[in-house]
Amino acid sequence: MKSPAFAIKDLGKVFLDARTGSSLSVLDGLSLDIAEGEFVSIIGPSGCGKTTLLSHMGGFLRPDAGSVLYKGAPVLAPHPERTVIFQEHGLFPWKTVLGNVEFPLKARGTPSADRRREAGRLIDMVHLRGFEHSYPHQLSGGMKQRAGIARALACRPEAVLMDEPFAALDNITREIIQEEILRLWSELGKTFVLVTHHLEEAIFMSRRVVVMSARPGRIKEEVLIDLPEPRSALVKSDPRFTALKQRLTRSLREEVAKAPAPEKGLQQEPAETGV
Amino acid sequence: MKGLISLAVVLAAWQAAGAAGWLNPYLLPPPTEIARAFRELAADGVLLDHTLASLWRVLVGLFYACLAALPLGVLAASNRQVRGYLQPLVELLRPIPPIAWIPLAVLWFGVRGDRASNFITFVAAFFPLFLHTFSGIRHIEALHLDAARALGAGRRMLLLDVALPSALPFIVTGFRLSLGFAWMCVIAAELIASNSGLGYMIEINRSMLNTANVICGMITIGAVGFVMNWAILALERRFSWRPLQ
Incomplete structure (x- = not known):
């Protein structure tokens, strides 16, 4: 072990x-x-x-x-x-998918351009391309959960x-x-x-x-x-x-x-x- | 449509009653007389000047109220100590109607200039804004705070990226109530403690028995209040992240 x-x-x-x-x-x-x-x-x-x-x-x-x-x-x-993936309502409803995924990057002090690139890569990874600018309430349960996963992974x-x-x-x-x-x-x-x-x-x-x-x-x-x-x-x-x-x-x-x-x-x- | 019909019926009856000589024109002039007064007041710019004077006082009071109420509301909501000191004070002052401050404002600032009215609009606007900011911040979901902390948010991001946007729908509602309240109170303040503004205008016309002009002023006050409320409601819809029903 x-x-x-x-x-x-x-x-x-x-x-x-x-x-x-x-x-x-x-x-x-x-x-x-x-x-x-x-x-x-x-x-x-x-x-x-x-x-x-x-x-x-x-x-x-x-x-x-x-x-x-x-x-x-x-x-x-x-x-x-040690980040947490919450149930779907853990997303910030006042932020878009992109805003949510960028949140941990911003917290870490990543410059804005890198932030955008990194978040884009993660959003691709969970197959949410095209929904970057959607708000959580516009997404289905599965899509919200994917966004939550991308956000958690952005914490590295x-x-x-x-x-x-x-x-x-x-x-x-x-x-x-x-x-x-x-x-x-x-x-x-x-x-x-x-x-x-x-x-x-x-x-x-x-x-x-x-x-x-x-x-x-x-x-x-x-x-x-x-x-x-x-x-x-x-x-x-x-x-x-x-x-x-x-x-x-x-x-x-x-x-x-x-x-x-x-x-x-x-x-x-x-x-x-x-x- | 139905509203327009009832309005037309009331105006027609009013006009007819006036023409029949049932109404004392000094107490209640007919609608045509009011319309004529309206055209006159609008034409020489008097109405616009007074309206702008009142609006300006509301904006100044609202500005200072934002400056004071937003930080205090956030502090009181997020810090138990501050809340302990502030809450009794607010609860004590809040039940005093802003117009009850007018005599004091006159003593402090005099009846000339804007300061007494600015002070009254400040008092009127402060409480709704403070209380809505406070409860907006207090209503943040624990889940969102937990999530933010697990994602590495520091104090600054907790405030700017979580607490404030989460509370924004509350704050905008508070702003709308503050604006409406300040608008009512500025008129009251101007009745007593001013030499310009719509409140002053209707009071001075009353003393000259110019009743048509008084009613013109009242209608303008109502119209401006209506437009402001409508504009902020549109703003509320724009800034609300909550899914609209």
Whole structure:
């Protein structure tokens, strides 16, 4: 195993409800290493703290216990080196596609002409040429997600964190974008972390799938996905894919059964974006 | 179309009532008399001069209100300390109608010149602009702030590329309300504390029992207010990044 990009040790997080004064332990004693250049998916029952974990890796939340290290240094704040691909509404609605993609370049102080060229190249890469001057509300869900990917790549990230990035897409678009992300991953050789509740997606995209336990979340098991690469839709009919899916379904079901009554509201884990 | 019909009916009835001698022409002259007064006032440029005087005061007050309200609104929204100091003060001053400041403005600035009226338009324009800037900045989605920070934005970009454009639709609405409010208040200020402007014009004509001219002034005030509101609404549509329904 290469040196870890992320080293998470005994991570604990407690959310306090300011109104009722009650506290909710979301993560407890969670440890996980992610190697550089790896593609890891994190799955788990609703409300298990997947998003909370990702927010810690992104630097949006500080641990209450334990530590989150990135390349050996504690993660204290968001940084473009570990960027996040949000769901489609993470785009800035007041900026065009070009403006959105140029944003991280501008933040880095890239001169305007280079910015334009670099953003153009990324927009080509995600097949959005011709839509540079469209605003997000003029795009379809899939196009918005592509723009979000181009914007994240403009950070020249070493690690890309994704929180249910395909949730709002229809099936076909979802598959196309999944394949595009895999292509980018193999071209760029960066670390990708995907949080999803979609089992097939996790298996299809990852080299390793991490299953989280019911709340308070910790790592229940890690499954290496030894399917052939580069992945294509054919992989899904591979008997090993089916076997992995059955195994992970079982594992996930055990946790769902353990989880306290299905609280739909907790899936969003609202406190997590409150930075 | 229906609006035009009802307007024509009212004007015709008014004219007829005047011709029948039911109306005291000193209290309510007929429409033809008002139209004649309008032509006269417009022809010798009096109406234009007074209109421009009032407009100028609104612009000056609005200018200073922008200068004060935009930075204060941004500061109050983004800094808890500033908010703590500023909010009680604003809440205390806001319920005082700007026209209640007129006596004080007269004491401070006198009734000659523009300064008293400028001050009143400033007071009128400040609060809507401040409050809309404030709530615009407070309404930024956490997701957008998170995204901006994850993309490497520093303080400057957070302000200029995220907070302000995100709040712009609010700010433009505040600007429209400020303009309308300042326009109403400048007329009130001029009734008392000025020797030019549309407010002054209708007041001086009242004292000379020139009722037709008073009504001309009122119509002009309404028309200018209408045009300003319409122009800013167009501006609002232009600057709103929100998808329009």
